[in-house]
Amino acid sequence: MLALTAPRGDERVLDVATGGGHTAAALAPFVRRMTALDLLPEMLRETRVLLSEARVRNAELVAGDVHALPFAGGSFDLVTCRSAPHHFADVGRACSEIARCLRPGGRFYLLDCGVPEDPAAAALVNEVERTRDPSHVRSWSASEWSTILREAGLDPMHLAELPHAYDVQAWLDDLAVPDVRRRAVLERLGCAPAGALAHVRIDLAPGRETFATCRTEALAMRRSE
Numbered sequence: 001m002l003a004l005t006a007p008r009g010d011e012r013v014l015d016v017a018t019g020g021g022h023t024a025a026a027l028a029p030f031v032r033r034m035t036a037l038d039l040l041p042e043m044l045r046e047t048r049v050l051l052s053e054a055r056v057r058n059a060e061l062v063a064g065d066v067h068a069l070p071f072a073g074g075s076f077d078l079v080t081c082r083s084a085p086h087h088f089a090d091v092g093r094a095c096s097e098i099a100r101c102l103r104p105g106g107r108f109y110l111l112d113c114g115v116p117e118d119p120a121a122a123a124l125v126n127e128v129e130r131t132r133d134p135s136h137v138r139s140w141s142a143s144e145w146s147t148i149l150r151e152a153g154l155d156p157m158h159l160a161e162l163p164h165a166y167d168v169q170a171w172l173d174d175l176a177v178p179d180v181r182r183r184a185v186l187e188r189l190g191c192a193p194a195g196a197l198a199h200v201r202i203d204l205a206p207g208r209e210t211f212a213t214c215r216t217e218a219l220a221m222r223r224s225e
Contacts, residue, residue, distance in 0.1 A: 013027055087137055133175055
């Protein structure tokens with residue numbers, strides 16, 4: 001992220017859906033002003049603790065919804081969003097709001113769980129994700145992200161599908177997934193259609209359960225009016 005965004009030190013940055021604040025904490029030392037936004041006040045409390053521990057002094061915390069960002073147009077030079085868009089109810093609207101809040105020429109960096117371009121594999125990944133976490137709405141392929149960004153007024157400068165493998169048991173433990181849903185996830189992975197297996201890797205051997213799919217990373221620029 002730091003290599004792609006290449007901050008110069010004078011940027012006004014917004015981290016959307018900041019969660020525990022890890023992205024905000026990583027970028028804050030390299031920019032002029034960091035704003036960390038999240039819908040949930042309890043997440044902002046976690047962010048406040050992390051930023052304090054990291055001795056970040058140039059950040060403010062804001063409660064708000066990515067679908068209706070509480071900022072004037074052109075307020076930021078850079079917006080970041082990591083590991084969150086798959087929860088957004090309307091990803092197109094969210095990206096339009098992000099574009100509105102960027103100055104012309106400002107940039108948007110995103111990294112999120114993705115899906116392969118193959119429709120059957122994409123359907124499998126999203127079904128498994130929703131079974132594990134009912135708050136999962138949808139993950140998008142790299143080509144779908146290209147369309148979403150362009151329709152929001154953002155021109156992709158970098159768009160990559162990054163291989164990513166989950167340790168299935170740790171992945172389930174991360175959310176303390178109940179036993180009923182754990183069994184459903186494993187059953188769905190165990191009966192994945194042959195066509196999908198050409199695009200994802202599933203190994204359910206005891207002690208090495210692995211689900212390998214991908215993440216999508218992008219850097220896009222707000223086009224000038």
